[in-house]
Amino acid sequence: GAVVSQHPSRVICKSGTSVKIECRSLDFQATTMFWYRQFPKQSLMLMATSNEGSKATYEQGVEKDKFLINHASLTLSTLTVTSAHPEDSSFYICSARDRRSSDTQYFGPGTRLTVL
Amino acid sequence: AQKITQTQPGMFVQEKEAVTLDCTYDTSDPSYGLFWYKQPSSGEMIFLIYQGSYDQQNATEGRYSLNFQKARKSANLVISASQLGDSAMYFCAMSATRFGNEKLTFGTGTRLTIIP
Numbered sequence: 001g002a003v004v005s006q007h008p009s010r011v012i013c014k015s016g017t018s019v020k021i022e023c024r025s026l027d028f029q030a031t032t033m034f035w036y037r038q039f040p041k042q043s044l045m046l047m048a049t050s051n052e053g054s055k056a057t058y059e060q061g062v063e064k065d066k067f068l069i070n071h072a073s074l075t076l077s078t079l080t081v082t083s084a085h086p087e088d089s090s091f092y093i094c095s096a097r098d099r100r101s102s103d104t105q106y107f108g109p110g111t112r113l114t115v116l
Numbered sequence: 117a118q119k120i121t122q123t124q125p126g127m128f129v130q131e132k133e134a135v136t137l138d139c140t141y142d143t144s145d146p147s148y149g150l151f152w153y154k155q156p157s158s159g160e161m162i163f164l165i166y167q168g169s170y171d172q173q174n175a176t177e178g179r180y181s182l183n184f185q186k187a188r189k190s191a192n193l194v195i196s197a198s199q200l201g202d203s204a205m206y207f208c209a210m211s212a213t214r215f216g217n218e219k220l221t222f223g224t225g226t227r228l229t230i231i232p
Contacts, residue, residue, distance in 0.1 A: 004117065034219060043207060043222045044161070091159060095220075104221055107161035 002028050002098040007107035013084055014116055016039075021079045021111045023094035029074035030096035034105060038091040050077040084115040118143045120208050122223035129198050130231050136183070137193040137226050139208035148210055150191040151220065152182065155205040162205075167191060170226075203230045 003026040004107035012020050023033055031052045036044040048069050049077075050059040068080040077096075081088055091112050095105040119142040129135045141150065152164040167175045169180045175182045183192040190208075195202055205225045212218035 012154055043224050046198070046219050049219060055171055066187075093159070093161060101166075104163055107153070109158070109160040112159070 002096070002101065002104075002106040004094065004106050004108040005095050006094055006111050008111060009109060010112045010114075012116065015085055015103065016083055019081045019084055019113060021081075021092055021094075021113075023077045023079070023096070025096040025098075025106075026041045027097050028096070028114045031074060032078040033071060034095045034097075035069060035077075035079050036093045036095070036108075038093060041043075041061050041105075044093065047079075065107075078101045081113065081115060084113070086115045089113055089115045118145070118148075118210055118212065118221040119219055120210055122208055122224035122226050124226045126223070126227045126229070128229050128231055131200060132197055135195045135198050135202075135228065137195070137206050137208075137228065139191045139193065139223060141189050141191060141208075141210050143212075144212065145212050148212060150182070150184070151209045151211070152180070152191075152193045153207045153209060154202075155207060155225070157204070161207070165193065198230050200230050200232060203228060 005024045007022045033050040035047045037047050038044050046059050047062045050069045050071040052071045058064045071077040091110050095107045095108040097105050121140045127176045148169045149168040154162045165175050165177045165182050167184045174184050179196045181194045205227050207218040207225045208223040
């Protein structure tokens with residue numbers, strides 16, 4: 001299957017700082033990537049859809065100024081959590097759509113963010 | 117709106133036995149895709165199997181098969197000859213269009229534990 005990487009896998013930061021998470025499709029081009037958030041023992045909740053070369057589409061209730069998304073190339077999307085607070089601590093996971101495989105979404109390994 | 121229901125929060129199965137994980141869905145879209153993902157304790161989401169709403173045959177992928185019953189709106193995952201490594205969370209998901217062009221809607225998941 002297609003390979004998606006995420007970096008970093010784990011990050012701890014102080015409250016008020018910004019954190020950037022990268023999502024890369026390693027062996028395919030992805031015009032669309034998705035960013036999810038997962039709280040402990042819960043399902044994935046879509047935050048936004050990242051489109052290469054255009055603005056991201058955010059889900060209802062997700063602050064676009066807090067969660068900045070940039071999809072600068074066909075293999076890279078970044079999520080920046082600005083002015084992070086402890087309530088932003090969560091597991092963030094991205095996926096990329098592979099058109100070679102019936103547009104199946106392949107997921108990255110996730111990033112665990114802890115804000116102190 | 118789409119909805120995925122997984123009614124089994126947890127299951128315990130003896131090693132080498134077959135296991136069925138339930139998934140029902142609700143949608144008004146005429147075409148859609150159904151997916152199963154596995155999430156081990158490491159957190160990554162591993163794609164297992166895909167079923168298109170217009171596919172005539174049930175999808176199979178190694179030890180995984182999808183029991184697709186369109187009239188009942190169910191898409192159960194069957195794992196044959198379970199192994200200890202199958203212990204994980206399993207999520208059923210659907211997309212609005214046949215080829216997964218739209219965002220995925222996830223169920224709440226089933227935690228499967230394989231007993232030696």
